[in-house]
């Protein structure tokens with residue numbers, strides 16, 4: 001009870017101190033994309049083929065449970081897959097957080113369930129796999145820091161290849177639960193990945209070390225039969 | 239009648255040929271941001287302080303008349319101004335194309351009128367000026383290519399400074415009417431500006447030469463008492 005009260009007081013202080021910044025302050029282990037250090041990481045990144053296609057399609061999750069939906073929409077638009085209609089945009093088409101759902105995605109997980117619970121790593125992989133793309137789901141507990149770093153770096157360096165991560169925010173010093181967002185670049189010099197965080201009302205995109213990110217993926221998800229979180233590798237079908 | 243039919247046939251062909259690309263093809267004078275040439279312009283750009291704050295807040299216009307609203311929302315979020323509440327994001331706040339309207343913006347131009355007509359350059363400037371920022375509206379006919387290039391390059395190179403342009407798409411080889419979007423960077427080598435086009439369902443961000451962009455701003459807007467289009471310079475108040 002005292003702990004909960006203290007938490008509320010601390011959150012109020014954090015929100016008050018952010019009244020000009022308008023997003024929550026970052027812990028010292030994270031570097032914002034729009035800072036001088038973040039810009040340097042980007043300019044000297046070893047892998048950034050994923051960045052512009054994703055940045056050009058960056059969206060804010062539509063509600064606090066749609067991080068997986070927003071991440072999927074970004075990747076599908078970045079892949080330039082044939083998209084469903086949007087009445088407001090006729091005759092043009094694009095994936096949105098309203099039209100990405102289909103009979104196939106409802107069979108994976110109903111949109112109403114996502115609205116209440118969000119998605120697990122396995123549901124995210126199956127959700128994206130309803131589209132004509134190649135999808136691999138990797139639980140962190142079945143992987144390793146070195147395997148993850150090599151695979152993610154490889155994907156981020158090739159056109160038409162994307163990585164979406166499912167991690168525990170608290171483990172990288174953020175508020176606070178499980179979250180999903182796409183990776184966009186890798187800088188070998190600092191050994192950091194760029195996360196395009198889809199909760200843009202809450203946090204800016206951040207550069208996080210591979211070790212911190214892997215540790216945050218290597219956490220137990222009680223909504224997924226206590227399996228670990230992890231990453232999804234997505235590629236255009238040849 | 240024949241001309242209209244021919245136009246419809248050509249648009250169908252264009253849409254058909256774009257069935258994989260999912261956005262309309264670019265004319266040869268424009269370079270997409272996510273192409274190898276576009277990436278090089280960015281990496282070697284002479285002014286790009288505006289880029290990451292805007293890219294981190296890139297949105298798609300909510301309907302085909304809201305290009306000015308979407309551009310304003312991007313700049314206000316990039317400036318990290320105190321933002322209105324969004325019920326879905328409570329306790330976090332951010333500017334959206336739903337909550338950016340106020341008694342002050344309704345006095346400039348009612349949201350319902352924007353939904354029907356879009357905004358003119360002067361309305362755009364007055365709309366943004368309802369927020370605590372310094373705003374300058376420049377009609378192209380009262381400016382020149384050199385004056386515009388120097389001012390836009392200067393703004394794009396300084397944190398907290400932004401440029402929004404109002405131009406005729408047809409004049410840069412796009413489909414087709416008046417449009418509004420933010421600039422994000424300037425490359426002196428190619429003398430090109432990067433437009434973060436908010437009609438993301440229709441066109442990707444493009445690098446356009448200063449001369450082509452200025453000519454497209456130096457066009458008559460019959461919705462604005464036949465004044466020319468132009469650009470708006472926005473800066474955080476010190």
Ligand SMILES: [Ca+2]
Pocket residue numbers: 044045046187188189190
């Ligand atoms: Ca590097």
Ligand SMILES: [Ca+2]
Pocket residue numbers: 083092093094260261439440
């Ligand atoms: Ca499309």
Ligand SMILES: [Ca+2]
Pocket residue numbers: 282283284425426427428
């Ligand atoms: Ca240059």
Ligand SMILES: [Ca+2]
Pocket residue numbers: 022023201202321330331332
């Ligand atoms: Ca905010």
